[in-house]
Amino acid sequence: MSTATPTAPTTAPPPPPTTGDRVRKLLQARETGIVLAFLAVLAVTTAINPSFLFSKDGWRDLFLTPSILVVLAVGQAIVIITRNVDLSVGSILGLVAYATGRMFVDTGLPILVVLLLGVLFGVVLGLINGALVAFAKVPALVITLGTLYVYRGVMMSWAGSDRINASDIPSGLLSFGTSSILWIPSLAWISFIVLAIGAYLMGRTRGGREMYAIGSDPDAATLYGLKKTKRTLVAFAASGGLAGLAGVLYVARYGTISSGAGLGIEFEAVGAAVIGGVAIFGGSGTVLGAAVGAYLLMTINRGLPILGIQDFWQRAVVGLLIIVAIVLDKVLKDRQHKKLLAERDAE
Amino acid sequence: MATAAPGTVALELRDVSKTFGQVVALSSGSLTVTTGSIHALVGENGAGKSTMVKIIAGLYRPDGGTYALFGEAVDFRTTAEAKDAGIAVIYQEPTLFPDLSVTENIFMGRQPRGRLGRIDRKAMDTEARALFARLGVPIDPERPADGLSIADQQIIEIAKAISLDARVLIMDEPTAALSGVEVERLMTIARALRDEGRALVFISHRFDEVFSLCDTITVMRDGAYVSTDRIADVTVDDIVRRLVGRDVDDLYPKQEAEIGEVVLEISGLTRAGLFHDVDLQVRRGEIVGLAGLVGAGRSEIVQAAFGVDPYDAGTVKVNGKKVPPNDPAAAIRLGIALVPEDRRKHGLVLDSTITRNITMAIRRRLSRAGLLSSGAEVTTARDWASRLEVKTTTLDTLAGTLSGGNQQKVVLAKWLSTRPDVLIVDEPTRGIDVGTKAEVHRLLSELAGEGMAVLMISSELPEVLGMADRVVVVHEGRITAELNREDATPEAVMYAATNTQGASA
Structure with missing residues (x-):
C-alpha cells in the first residue's frame, strides 16, 4: 500500500551480486534442470546396461548421435528467440545434403569448397525464409511450413529416384565423419x-541481445528503434546456414543421401529447443539449453530400447517430454511472475 | 553533452499535420518548448496530442509543417533517428522487454562494447546502479522487467533517457495509472531534470498536476493549436473552456432520480488479504460512488460480487435473489453488468468490429435456432451506438482503432444492451477526454433516472462527489465511511480513504 510504512529491507537499494548469488543463479537456471535430467537418463540406462556409456561404441554414440541435431537446435533456438520458428530446416538439410553430393559427383571442386558452398546454399535458403517473414509480414509458422514442402519438392524433383551413394563421396570426408579427436567424435x-x-553471439553481443528483445516484445523493439528486419533476416540466415552445415555433416556421417534425408527432423529441432527451455513465444532461453535439450532427446531415444520400452512408445515419451517441458516452463514463469508481483505489493 | 542555456528553444513544431486515409489526426499542431522548462500539453482525447508526440518521436512522419530541434530542421524516419537527436518519450504504459533484465532494458541497442563486439556487462551494471542511485529509487537492475509497477517502468524509461543524455523528454500521460506517492516521486524527478536544463513536455488530463508542475501550457483542440501561456497567467477554468470550446457547467449533470427499493445487496463479503466484511446496498435509481485510494480493493470487491473472482465468505443478492459465486454468466442473467476498469484488456475484443463488441453479451438472445444473423446484430448495435453517440463512420470499424472515449462508449453499449438492473462501472472515465466524460456522466445519470441501480468506482474525487447520491469509502479492503450526498465533502472522503481519523479499521 502507498501509505508510509517503514521501508522493508527488500526495498533498500540492492547491493551488487556476490559470488554466492551467482552460484545460486546458476543452480536455479533452467539449463541446470535439463542437464540433471540428461544425467539421470544416462545414469539409469547405464546402470541397466553399462555398455551404454562404458563401451567404445556407447561413448562415441553418446556424442555422435546428437551432433547434427545440436547444430539444428542452435539455429532453431536463435529463430524461436526472435518469436519465429523455422520448420524448413529438415528440408534445407536434405536439399543441401543432396546438392553437396551432386557437387562431388558432377564437379571436381575441392572438398572444403564444396562444403562451404553447401553451407552457403543453406544461408540462401534461410534468407528466402527470412525475407518472406520480414517483408511479407506473414507468420513464420506459415512461411516455413510452405518452404518445408517447397524445398523438399525441389530436392525430390531434382533427385528423382536417384540417390547419392557412399561410393560417390570422397573417402576423406567419410573418414572425417567417423573420426575422433581426443576421444570425442569430430562431428561432435x-x-x-x-x-x-x-552462445557467445546470442549472449554477449548487441545483435544477439536485440534478438531476445525483439522476441520479448516486438512493439517495444520498434519503439527502441531496433533493426527488426535485419535481425529477423540474420536469424533465419543463421538457421538456414546451420541447417546447411547439418546437411554437410549428414553427408560426412552417412554418405548415402536419399530424398528422405532429414525428413521430420525439424520437429526434433523444435522439440530440443523447447525442452531446453527456449520459450516458444520468444524472448527467453539459451542456445546452450537447446543443445542440452538435443542431447536429452537423442539419449532418451537411444536409451528407451535398453530400458525395454517398446518402439512405438518412444515417440509418445518424447512427445510427453515436450509437453512436460512446456507446462513446466509455463508454471515456473507464472510462479516467477506472481513472485515479482508479490514483491511489488510488499513494497 | 552540455545542455544549452535555459530558455533556448529546444523543440519547435509549426503547423504540422498528419492524415490517415480520410481521417485527419492532426490538422495544424504547433508547439515550442524551451530548455530548462516543463511544458504542459493538454487537450481532449482525439485532439491530436498523441499524434504529435509520435511525430516528435519519429514514429510518424508529418504530412506538412515544420519540425526543428535546437533551430535545425529535422525529418526523422525512425525512432532511432529521433533518439540519436536527443529525444526521449516516456509513454503512459511503457513498453519494456519483460523477459530481459532492467539493465538490458535501459541499454538495449547501445550497450557498451569491448573487443569482438563483446558487451561490457560490468560497465552496464555500474552505470545502471549509478542511474538508480541518482534517481533515488531502489530498483534492482538485475531483476527482469516483468512484474514491475507502471511507475517503476516509467522510472526505467527515464533512466534510459538520462543515460542517453536526452535533451528533450516527452511524458505522455505518465501519471494516469500512478498512485499519489508515485506521482510525487515522478514530479520530483521531472523537476530535477528541468533544473539540469532539459526540456520537458508533460501531457496530462489532471489539471492539479499540470498547474503544480509546469511552467508553460499549450492547449490543443480538434487536431489544432489553440493557445500557449505561462502557467501563472491562466486559471483551470480558462484552460477547460479552451479545451472543450464551451463552458463546463454541465460536467456533472446529476439529475434527481426517484430512489426505490434495494436492488443490489452485498453483505459480509470477504476475501482473505483483499477485502473484509463488505456490506453494500444500491437502490433503484441510485448512484453509489465507491471511493478510495488506488489499491484499496474496490475493483476486487466488485469483481468478486460479479463472479469473476472468488470470495471466501458473504453473499451477493440482486432483487432478493442470491447471485452464485464464481459465475459471471449467472450474474448477467440476474441483471448485473460490470464495465471493467481496463477496457482494452477486459472490456473489448480489440480485433473485432464495433457491432460484434456491442452484441457480444447478448448473442444468445439475438440468435434464432442457434444461428446469429448479422442483420439482428447490426440493428441492435446501431441502436446502442447512436444512443451513446459512438463517433465512427461505420460500425465495421475495429474497436481497437477507436479513441479511448469511444471505446468506453462501446463497452457501455455492450453492457446496457443486456438491460441490467445493476450497472457497475469501474473508473468509467479514466483516460477519456472532458467532453466525452460529460457525456458518460449524463448517460449514467439518465440511466439512474430510468431506475437503474448504479455502482461507480472512481478515483477522481470531483466525479464521485458530483455524481453520487451516496459515497462509500474503502480503505485497505474495509468500508470506512458511508456518506450521503450532502455530507460528502472532499475532506470527509479523503479522511475515510486514508483512515486518518480513528485507529479502528
Missing part, C-alpha cells in the same frame, strides 16, 4: 564449436 567437436559461437 564441430557441434561444440557451433554451440560456443552461437
Whole structure:
C-alpha cells in the first residue's frame, strides 16, 4: 500500500551480486534442470546396461548421435528467440545434403569448397525464409511450413529416384565423419564449436541481445528503434546456414543421401529447443539449453530400447517430454511472475 | 553533452499535420518548448496530442509543417533517428522487454562494447546502479522487467533517457495509472531534470498536476493549436473552456432520480488479504460512488460480487435473489453488468468490429435456432451506438482503432444492451477526454433516472462527489465511511480513504 510504512529491507537499494548469488543463479537456471535430467537418463540406462556409456561404441554414440541435431537446435533456438520458428530446416538439410553430393559427383571442386558452398546454399535458403517473414509480414509458422514442402519438392524433383551413394563421396570426408579427436567424435567437436559461437553471439553481443528483445516484445523493439528486419533476416540466415552445415555433416556421417534425408527432423529441432527451455513465444532461453535439450532427446531415444520400452512408445515419451517441458516452463514463469508481483505489493 | 542555456528553444513544431486515409489526426499542431522548462500539453482525447508526440518521436512522419530541434530542421524516419537527436518519450504504459533484465532494458541497442563486439556487462551494471542511485529509487537492475509497477517502468524509461543524455523528454500521460506517492516521486524527478536544463513536455488530463508542475501550457483542440501561456497567467477554468470550446457547467449533470427499493445487496463479503466484511446496498435509481485510494480493493470487491473472482465468505443478492459465486454468466442473467476498469484488456475484443463488441453479451438472445444473423446484430448495435453517440463512420470499424472515449462508449453499449438492473462501472472515465466524460456522466445519470441501480468506482474525487447520491469509502479492503450526498465533502472522503481519523479499521 502507498501509505508510509517503514521501508522493508527488500526495498533498500540492492547491493551488487556476490559470488554466492551467482552460484545460486546458476543452480536455479533452467539449463541446470535439463542437464540433471540428461544425467539421470544416462545414469539409469547405464546402470541397466553399462555398455551404454562404458563401451567404445556407447561413448562415441553418446556424442555422435546428437551432433547434427545440436547444430539444428542452435539455429532453431536463435529463430524461436526472435518469436519465429523455422520448420524448413529438415528440408534445407536434405536439399543441401543432396546438392553437396551432386557437387562431388558432377564437379571436381575441392572438398572444403564444396562444403562451404553447401553451407552457403543453406544461408540462401534461410534468407528466402527470412525475407518472406520480414517483408511479407506473414507468420513464420506459415512461411516455413510452405518452404518445408517447397524445398523438399525441389530436392525430390531434382533427385528423382536417384540417390547419392557412399561410393560417390570422397573417402576423406567419410573418414572425417567417423573420426575422433581426443576421444570425442569430430562431428561432435564441430557441434561444440557451433554451440560456443552461437552462445557467445546470442549472449554477449548487441545483435544477439536485440534478438531476445525483439522476441520479448516486438512493439517495444520498434519503439527502441531496433533493426527488426535485419535481425529477423540474420536469424533465419543463421538457421538456414546451420541447417546447411547439418546437411554437410549428414553427408560426412552417412554418405548415402536419399530424398528422405532429414525428413521430420525439424520437429526434433523444435522439440530440443523447447525442452531446453527456449520459450516458444520468444524472448527467453539459451542456445546452450537447446543443445542440452538435443542431447536429452537423442539419449532418451537411444536409451528407451535398453530400458525395454517398446518402439512405438518412444515417440509418445518424447512427445510427453515436450509437453512436460512446456507446462513446466509455463508454471515456473507464472510462479516467477506472481513472485515479482508479490514483491511489488510488499513494497 | 552540455545542455544549452535555459530558455533556448529546444523543440519547435509549426503547423504540422498528419492524415490517415480520410481521417485527419492532426490538422495544424504547433508547439515550442524551451530548455530548462516543463511544458504542459493538454487537450481532449482525439485532439491530436498523441499524434504529435509520435511525430516528435519519429514514429510518424508529418504530412506538412515544420519540425526543428535546437533551430535545425529535422525529418526523422525512425525512432532511432529521433533518439540519436536527443529525444526521449516516456509513454503512459511503457513498453519494456519483460523477459530481459532492467539493465538490458535501459541499454538495449547501445550497450557498451569491448573487443569482438563483446558487451561490457560490468560497465552496464555500474552505470545502471549509478542511474538508480541518482534517481533515488531502489530498483534492482538485475531483476527482469516483468512484474514491475507502471511507475517503476516509467522510472526505467527515464533512466534510459538520462543515460542517453536526452535533451528533450516527452511524458505522455505518465501519471494516469500512478498512485499519489508515485506521482510525487515522478514530479520530483521531472523537476530535477528541468533544473539540469532539459526540456520537458508533460501531457496530462489532471489539471492539479499540470498547474503544480509546469511552467508553460499549450492547449490543443480538434487536431489544432489553440493557445500557449505561462502557467501563472491562466486559471483551470480558462484552460477547460479552451479545451472543450464551451463552458463546463454541465460536467456533472446529476439529475434527481426517484430512489426505490434495494436492488443490489452485498453483505459480509470477504476475501482473505483483499477485502473484509463488505456490506453494500444500491437502490433503484441510485448512484453509489465507491471511493478510495488506488489499491484499496474496490475493483476486487466488485469483481468478486460479479463472479469473476472468488470470495471466501458473504453473499451477493440482486432483487432478493442470491447471485452464485464464481459465475459471471449467472450474474448477467440476474441483471448485473460490470464495465471493467481496463477496457482494452477486459472490456473489448480489440480485433473485432464495433457491432460484434456491442452484441457480444447478448448473442444468445439475438440468435434464432442457434444461428446469429448479422442483420439482428447490426440493428441492435446501431441502436446502442447512436444512443451513446459512438463517433465512427461505420460500425465495421475495429474497436481497437477507436479513441479511448469511444471505446468506453462501446463497452457501455455492450453492457446496457443486456438491460441490467445493476450497472457497475469501474473508473468509467479514466483516460477519456472532458467532453466525452460529460457525456458518460449524463448517460449514467439518465440511466439512474430510468431506475437503474448504479455502482461507480472512481478515483477522481470531483466525479464521485458530483455524481453520487451516496459515497462509500474503502480503505485497505474495509468500508470506512458511508456518506450521503450532502455530507460528502472532499475532506470527509479523503479522511475515510486514508483512515486518518480513528485507529479502528
